[in-house]
Amino acid sequence: MRKILGLATLVVASACGGANAQQVTVKVGVLSDMSSLYSDIGGAGSVAAAKLAIADFTKANPNVKVELISGDHQNKPDIGLQLANQWYDVEKVDLIIDTPNSGVALAVSQTSNAKNKVFVVSGAAASDLTGPKCNANTVHWTYDTWMLANGTGKALVKTGGDTWFFLTSDYAFGHALERDTMAAVEKNGGKVLGKVRHPLNTNDFSSFLLQAQASKAKIIGLANAGGDTINAIKAGAEFGIVKGGQKFAGLLVFASDVNALGLQTAQGLTLTETWYWDMNDANRAWTKRWQAERGAPGKFPTMVQAGVYSGLTHYLKSVVALKSATDGKAVVAQMKKTPTDDALFGKGSIRVDGRKLHPAYLLEVKAPSESKYPGDFYKLRATIPADEAFRPLKDGNCPMATG
Amino acid sequence: MEQRLSDPAADPHALQRSTLRGNAESIGFAIMVAALVVTPFFTYPLFLMQAMCFALFACAFNLLIGYVGLLSFGHALYFGWASYLSAYAAKAWGFTPELAILTGTATAALCGLVAGLLAIRRQGIYFAMITLALAQMMYFFALQAKFTGGEDGIQAVPRGHLFGVIDLRNEAAMYVVVLVIFLAGFLFIHRVVNSPFGEVLKAIRENETRAISLGYRTDRYKLIAFVLSATLAGVAGATKAIVLQLASLTDVNWPMSGEVVLMTLVGGLGTIFGPVVGSFVILVMQFKLAAMGEWVLVIQGVIFVACVLLFRRGVIGEIANWLRIRL
Numbered sequence: 001m002r003k004i005l006g007l008a009t010l011v012v013a014s015a016c017g018g019a020n021a022q023q024v025t026v027k028v029g030v031l032s033d034m035s036s037l038y039s040d041i042g043g044a045g046s047v048a049a050a051k052l053a054i055a056d057f058t059k060a061n062p063n064v065k066v067e068l069i070s071g072d073h074q075n076k077p078d079i080g081l082q083l084a085n086q087w088y089d090v091e092k093v094d095l096i097i098d099t100p101n102s103g104v105a106l107a108v109s110q111t112s113n114a115k116n117k118v119f120v121v122s123g124a125a126a127s128d129l130t131g132p133k134c135n136a137n138t139v140h141w142t143y144d145t146w147m148l149a150n151g152t153g154k155a156l157v158k159t160g161g162d163t164w165f166f167l168t169s170d171y172a173f174g175h176a177l178e179r180d181t182m183a184a185v186e187k188n189g190g191k192v193l194g195k196v197r198h199p200l201n202t203n204d205f206s207s208f209l210l211q212a213q214a215s216k217a218k219i220i221g222l223a224n225a226g227g228d229t230i231n232a233i234k235a236g237a238e239f240g241i242v243k244g245g246q247k248f249a250g251l252l253v254f255a256s257d258v259n260a261l262g263l264q265t266a267q268g269l270t271l272t273e274t275w276y277w278d279m280n281d282a283n284r285a286w287t288k289r290w291q292a293e294r295g296a297p298g299k300f301p302t303m304v305q306a307g308v309y310s311g312l313t314h315y316l317k318s319v320v321a322l323k324s325a326t327d328g329k330a331v332v333a334q335m336k337k338t339p340t341d342d343a344l345f346g347k348g349s350i351r352v353d354g355r356k357l358h359p360a361y362l363l364e365v366k367a368p369s370e371s372k373y374p375g376d377f378y379k380l381r382a383t384i385p386a387d388e389a390f391r392p393l394k395d396g397n398c399p400m401a402t403g
Numbered sequence: 404m405e406q407r408l409s410d411p412a413a414d415p416h417a418l419q420r421s422t423l424r425g426n427a428e429s430i431g432f433a434i435m436v437a438a439l440v441v442t443p444f445f446t447y448p449l450f451l452m453q454a455m456c457f458a459l460f461a462c463a464f465n466l467l468i469g470y471v472g473l474l475s476f477g478h479a480l481y482f483g484w485a486s487y488l489s490a491y492a493a494k495a496w497g498f499t500p501e502l503a504i505l506t507g508t509a510t511a512a513l514c515g516l517v518a519g520l521l522a523i524r525r526q527g528i529y530f531a532m533i534t535l536a537l538a539q540m541m542y543f544f545a546l547q548a549k550f551t552g553g554e555d556g557i558q559a560v561p562r563g564h565l566f567g568v569i570d571l572r573n574e575a576a577m578y579v580v581v582l583v584i585f586l587a588g589f590l591f592i593h594r595v596v597n598s599p600f601g602e603v604l605k606a607i608r609e610n611e612t613r614a615i616s617l618g619y620r621t622d623r624y625k626l627i628a629f630v631l632s633a634t635l636a637g638v639a640g641a642t643k644a645i646v647l648q649l650a651s652l653t654d655v656n657w658p659m660s661g662e663v664v665l666m667t668l669v670g671g672l673g674t675i676f677g678p679v680v681g682s683f684v685i686l687v688m689q690f691k692l693a694a695m696g697e698w699v700l701v702i703q704g705v706i707f708v709a710c711v712l713l714f715r716r717g718v719i720g721e722i723a724n725w726l727r728i729r730l
Binding site: 075076077078082085089090102103106107110169170171172175197200 | 453
């Protein structure tokens with residue numbers, strides 16, 4: 001029996017191409033915010049997701065050896081850039097993944113291009129990554145600002161929220177989200193009454209909220225994320241903004257933020273995500289494993305963390321197909337050539353500009369009375385199909401797409 | 404400055420010691436140069452280049468606190484703004500790296516002149532607070548101004564060609580340039596400190612009233628020292644922008660002003676080599692501990708406390724005291 005099995009393995013192995021048996025070593029770096037306002041969105045949860053992806057992949061492909069390191073960019077482009085350089089030059093990392101904070105991501109994207117490595121963005125949002133600043137070494141996986149604007153912004157204007165005031169995080173991500181949402185609002189017949197920019201990681205939102213209140217806009221668009229969104233919404237509750245008839249639009253709200261805010265404060269928020277843990281059985285099963293790996297039973301994975309799993313899986317597949325991770329551009333070309341398929345995001349594809357395409361979901365946060373169990377956050381309001389969810393290729397001004 | 408050397412006239416070993424002192428400084432300098440020439444073959448050159456920029460920054464800061472006794476808590480202003488202007492000049496105006504660095508340096512000198520004119524009128528904590536306030540004003544200006552790029556900073560700064568000829572994208576060439584800039588800055592500070600002008604500065608540090616009574620217009624001396632310090636901090640910042648190809652808010656924010664104080668203290672206040680050693684110690688620590696996230700700051704705090712409680716003279720200060728030489 002054993003002999004036959006061994007023979008069978010040999011035949012299968014040779015059928016898959018003899019060279020497959022040779023050992024492929026890949027080194028992956030999770031560059032994330034480990035200690036500050038985005039650490040719940042990516043951070044240790046992204047490392048856990050990467051570990052799961054590696055465990056699943058190496059189980060199916062024992063000839064692949066994957067090493068994993070992680071680092072904290074502290075939301076500072078200079079530290080992120082320094083770490084990325086050091087990882088590529090000294091640690092011989094082949095792939096950097098995650099990287100919330102668009103300012104850092106844009107810097108790392110350029111370095112990855114210059115050093116011909118691969119950068120899979122899951123945490124950062126700026127649509128510029130596949131727009132004017134796209135390059136042949138970067139894949140933008142989970143979501144982007146255009147998608148958020150097109151999902152949440154459009155939905156809110158259609159349901160009567162036609163005057164807007166923006167609270168914008170003052171860096172690449174906030175600017176991109178504000179720009180894309182303003183375009184979506186105006187295109188659908190809404191009006192933008194004003195905007196104010198706040199520094200990243202702000203604790204005191206009072207002066208900004210007073211300006212928003214004075215604008216009398218129906219919707220206060222929060223073009224920020226993570227800790228900033230949480231602080232703004234909490235402060236807004238203290239200022240009686242919602243009681244005064246104005247409404248917050250969290251343009252980027254993650255499951256971890258809803259968890260932190262509590263349903264009492266967050267109920268009724270409309271938001272757009274590309275992945276929700278309670279959407280299907282595969283997601284729920286993965287969430288259990290993630291919670292065990294993360295050692296945090298009360299936490300729920302965000303779409304960013306799921307994107308790390310999905311993106312890393314697809315990357316590893318492409319490396320195995322090429323049998324080498326050394327040429328970053330070749331690996332990314334291979335990633336674009338093969339359709340994506342994994343347990344969490346299902347079937348999808350990567351466009352020539354590096355944009356990963358999959359459906360997006362317009363969700364609404366449940367009231368505490370509707371929520372039946374921990375983590376039961378959302379009602380699904382609409383599904384936006386993959387070909388409508390993201391910015392059309394021609395509008396992106398990516399030099400690779402226009403040729 | 405309790406470790407002040409005793410009066411040479413009353414000390415029979417004074418002559419011997421002063422030659423020893425000259426020798427010790429030359430030997431120290433030779434060791435430093437040798438280390439900086441050899442280490443890039445073993446460690447990561449980019450890290451060393453960055454460390455040299457910080458070392459020059461700390462030396463410039465030490466010129467002010469170590470030799471004039473003025474604690475500036477706003478040196479990030481000169482470092483950061485020089486790096487912004489240098490990055491902007493190289494990127495938007497297409498300046499060659501040497502011109503970009505000069506632009507950044509000139510900016511820092513100008514800022515130093517204005518801030519110095521206001522700040523030197525006060526002493527001690529008031530001086531520190533005025534420098535901090537001015538630095539924070541300029542920080543918020545950097546945060547809001549369009550050209551600085553907010554939280555993103557100025558990214559993808561081209562390294563360009565030095566004098567239009569030498570391609571600085573080559574790490575080795577870049578390293579040599581940074582090394583030359585650092586050593587030039589270091590020797591310049593050494594020259595200033597050991598000149599008659601430097602003696603007056605030290606006199607002001609020890610007893611300003613007495614220096615005034617001797618006929619020195621101390622405000623002028625302090626202002627010149629302040630501008631020199633700001634300018635050299637500017638050289639460091641401008642060079643760093645070219646090396647890392649990035650100018651960001653980190654360099655202009657107040658923790659940077661605190662970090663340079665820490666580097667100088669750990670290395671040894673008022674010693675010529677102290678800031679260099681201190682900045683390397685702090686940077687190596689940040690580099691090695693990067694994986695520990697926010698704990699880096701906690702550990703830095705502990706080191707700061709330990710330094711103040713246990714070895715106040717700093718690493719170099721303690722060694723110098725132990726060997727009874729001056730470094």
